[in-house]
Amino acid sequence: MLTELVILILGAVGGWLANSQASKLSENATLIDDHIQDMMAFSTALEEYWLSEPKDLKEESIAAARVKGKHLAISQFYGFAEERLPLNHLREYQVLQLRLFQTGLGGKFETAEREADPDIAVDCVAISSQIIQVLRAGRREQLSIFWQLKKQLNPPFSKPSH
Amino acid sequence: MIDVAKTFSPHPSGREPKDGPFNGQKFRRDILIPAINKIMAGEVPDKELIVDIDNVRTFGSSFLEEAFGGLYREQNFDASEAHKIVKIQCTKPRLQMFRDAILLHMEDAKSRQVH
Numbered sequence: 058m059l060t061e062l063v064i065l066i067l068g069a070v071g072g073w074l075a076n077s078q079a080s081k082l083s084e085n086a087t088l089i090d091d092h093i094q095d096m097m098a099f100s101t102a103l104e105e106y107w108l109s110e111p112k113d114l115k116e117e118s119i120a121a122a123r124v125k126g127k128h129l130a131i132s133q134f135y136g137f138a139e140e141r142l143p144l145n146h147l148r149e150y151q152v153l154q155l156r157l158f159q160t161g162l163g164g165k166f167e168t169a170e171r172e173a174d175p176d177i178a179v180d181c182v183a184i185s186s187q188i189i190q191v192l193r194a195g196r197r198e199q200l201s202i203f204w205q206l207k208k209q210l211n212p213p214f215s216k217p218s219h
Numbered sequence: 220m221i222d223v224a225k226t227f228s229p230h231p232s233g234r235e236p237k238d239g240p241f242n243g244q245k246f247r248r249d250i251l252i253p254a255i256n257k258i259m260a261g262e263v264p265d266k267e268l269i270v271d272i273d274n275v276r277t278f279g280s281s282f283l284e285e286a287f288g289g290l291y292r293e294q295n296f297d298a299s300e301a302h303k304i305v306k307i308q309c310t311k312p313r314l315q316m317f318r319d320a321i322l323l324h325m326e327d328a329k330s331r332q333v334h
Contacts, residue, residue: 132317135316158280163284167279
């Protein structure tokens with residue numbers, strides 16, 4: 058009786074752990090999806106910024122503020138990346154994000170001397186695409202583990218054997 | 220300790236004075252270097268300089284490069300010693316990218332220092 062009870066409790070705890078892990082994986086995949094959308098918007102903002110030529114410092118400040126505003130969503134995810142990305146993609150993601158930050162928001166960014174620079178615009182779009190690829194790979198892995206867990210938790214209905 | 224938002228501005232931007240009042244060069248020359256020099260000269264008991272970025276809204280990399288990476292451009296200043304003294308304090312996840320970028324700029328300043 059006692060053994061059965063222990064097995065029952067262990068089974069319930071195991072099920073609960075697997076369920077919460079599955080929820081976390083599913084939530085991570087959604088958050089990565091949202092981050093991919095933010096990355097696309099940020100990439101477009103950087104492209105527009107580096108292809109435009111400000112008339113004066115005020116216009117430059119406004120254009121830079123638009124880019125920095127879009128970057129807030131990016132830096133927010135970066136701070137939680139360790140919890141949301143698989144370890145094998147984390148380092149590459151961090152290195153690429155820092156490279157994008159230095160390329161897109163560095164150099165003459167937010168300065169009186171800033172001019173349109175198509176090379177930087179292209180670099181920004183290229184690095185952004187690399188980041189999006191890393192995120193997609195990370196998302197795929199999270200979802201693959203999620204479906205494996207789901208399968209174990211809810212095995213497909215099998216026909217009773219006669 | 221330097222609280223960047225309180226001591227300088229919660230909205231630092233640009234590189235040089237012509238880019239705005241709260242630029243990277245001004246932060247480096249008026250705030251960062253004097254504080255580092257005080258520690259190096261033993262004028263204060265502290266052995267390290269905490270730079271707290273927690274209350275800053277956001278940064279551009281151009282500001283950070285000028286403020287921290289620009290240390291190697293200063294005459295008669297040992298950027299590699301500064302690298303040992305300066306510690307970045309940041310508790311908010313949204314600012315961790317800027318902390319990592321500052322560390323990269325400091326590392327770069329150390330390696331580019333011409334003696």
